[in-house]
Each structure stands twice: as C-alpha cells, then as structure tokens.
Amino acid sequence: MAKPDPRPPRRAQGALETQVLSVLRTADGPVTAAWVQERLDAELAYTTVMTVLIRLLEKQAVTRRREGRSFVWSPAADEAGLAALKMRKVLDREQDRRAVLASFITALPEDDEQLLRALLDQAADAPDEPAG
Template identity: 45%
Template sequence: MALSRRPLGQLEAEVLAVVAVGGPISAADVVTRISGDPAYTTINTILFRLHEKNLVTRVREGRQFLYRVAVDEARLVAGRMHDHLRHASDSTSVLSRFVQALSPEEEQELRRILDRGGEVP
C-alpha cells in the first residue's frame, strides 16, 4: 500500500497553523497535532525552514526549541497569494478567476478595501 503524500507547501501550511494556535510549541507537540502521522524529522525540518523564512521564531528550552508564529495570518496568506500571482504566466486571468470565486459578501468587502486604497479599518 503506497502512502499518499501531501505537497510540502500544504504540510508547511498545516505546521504553521498548528504553531499559530498552539505556540509556543515544540516539534514533538506539532507532530501529535498533524494528521497522517508525519515523521518527527519531517516536522523538525519544516520548522527549521519556517524559521529561516522568518515565519516563526524559536527559543531554546532545554534540548529542544519552542516555536511561535512571527507574522500575523493576514500577512502570511496575502504573501502566499502574491507569490502565486507573481509566478502565474497570466496574472490577469488568475485575478479574474479569483474574483469570480468570491461570494457576494467577499466581493463587496474587496470593493470597500479597494475604495480605501487597500486600508482595512
């Protein structure tokens, strides 16, 4: 039976979400909160990479590190959206599809944000 693997970006996002809710948290504790029984070494590597990207901070406690999110969720998700858009061959089509997928309430909120020059009250 072959194991199904999550794309690294998805697992990275799951790890970051666990740290956001449970931080400060150790790699061992993150392992217990991620579905699919990931290896400790995998989670530890992801936490190390998140630290290198300045998405989490860490402090040593005994022989382990405790991790905490370094950026707020809105900034993190917006950054990912921007990265995806920047790498698209047709960013106009991507934006169009994104807007088409918005609920009427989300579209209204987007219009308000754009009218305010991107500022959120």
C-alpha cells in the same frame, strides 16, 4: 502485474507546511516540535516535522527561540499576515515592480480594487509610527 504502492499518496506542495502552521496557531504559546508532531493528523517522523519547521523559519512564517536544550516554535503572523508575506516575496523576485503591481491591480475585481484604494487612503492618513 504491478504491486500496489504501500506508501501514502504525496501531499500537495505546501500542504504539510499549512498543517504545521494550523497546529501552531492552536497553541497557547511557543511549543516544541514534539508537541506539533503529536497534534498532526498524519503519523510523521520527528525529523519530518523539524524539516518543515526549519523551512517555515527560512520563509519567516515561524519564529523559534532556545528553551533549555531544544527550541520552541511560534507562528510569526496570522493567516492574513502570512498571505501578505507570500505576496511580498513574489513581488521582491520581480524586476519591474511597477508592472507587477499595475497588472495585479487591473486584475482585481472592482470590490477588491475599491477596498485596496480605501486601505491605501487609510494608511496615507495614519500618523507615522514612532521608531522603536
């Protein structure tokens, strides 16, 4: 008879990243990895939290800056901004952007398609942002 596995079940891919981002969004400003670790529900090693933060940094989902001898971390965008970043990265991996966008648009429910059209019209009517 097999012994039960004492390890907790594996999380779904990206679940830990989502948890870390959620914790970062609760902060009043940039925070340390130790601060994030203390606020996560799971008992995670500091090195695990650092690994997740570095992966999120590589995905441009968080920013960091040196403060003293350590780094402080912040979310790079809100949830909508992060979803948009993911969509852009998927699009950037494809060779035929036109086909991908056309397929995306035709698969949208009518309400979402109308919303997208309105947002595109609004963006077209907006004055250009000054270069900074």
